[in-house]
Amino acid sequence: MRGAVLHAPGDVRLEVRDDPTIVEPTDAIIRLSATCVCGSDLWPYRGIEAVQGPAPMGHEYVGIVEEVGSAVSAIKPGQFVIGSFFASDNTCEICLAGYQSSCIHREPMGIIGTQAELTRVPLADGTLVGTPDPPPKDLIPSFLAASDVLGTGWFGAVAAKAGPGKTVAVVGDGAVGLLAVLAARHLGAERIIAMSRHVPRQKLALEFGATDIVEERGDEGVARIKELTSGLGAHSVIEAVGTQESMMQAIRSCRPGGHVGYVGVLHDVELPGEEMFFSHVHLHGGPAPVRRFLPQLVDLIWNREIDPGKVFDLALPLDDVAEGYHAMDERRAIKVLLEL
């Protein structure tokens, strides 16, 4: 099969890789219908995370089940399925509490590498969620979004306690931030402030339900949020970047007693203890337990109640994966879909 491999920062290539096979009886093999490039793939691509190349890339996937192991019972060959970036058993205590991305048996899909024609999915019964029938082609981008960025934005909104009567601020205008806006809207938030200085992303944020746009960032961004909230700060803030500046912008934009849901992968972030102590802000986040939300998200997409696939503003054949990374690195694309 063909699949993307990162050799060194800036050097992604499409190569012939071995076809995956059933390793454990709980595995499934799926043929991907589409895959994509994630903002978090840019950390190793930019050399900010060490690359132990050559490394298969990709952790987002939807597709048709080709084969299942002998212990798989719920998932059947021929089914269209969606899974998340951590495989999980969905039966341990941590999974049952809704934290499948910390499952005691979790396996990261990023090591397997789903920017490819085929992928092995461990713990298939726990990991995968199927659709009632194979979906029409136009829904595939939305299901693919559910594999990570929609589920991650959704967790950010839930962790930030977005809901009726709440003012929500979203730090970050990548795919996750934009879909956090959609999630906050769906959860009934009254006011949603998207922090973005890029016009196409502002437009999408408004389409997804943002009521206000703030272009300022850092201390000036915090001051604008305070101005818009009678000096108090937002009830709910979703952090979808992962830098020191964005995390502090999120915490300082939140009112005492409010909640920050942080879902950008934090890199070299240190929190000042004394400021945290006096802020009275709740912090909750981490790698999103996307699996918790998948059944609901699959239903919403199947019934065309949400259209998260709009975050894909560039579609390229898998052969052009290098250009896909390049376009996202230069912020020419919000999110790149790779066609198969």
Ligand SMILES: [Zn+2]
């Ligand atoms: Zn588990």
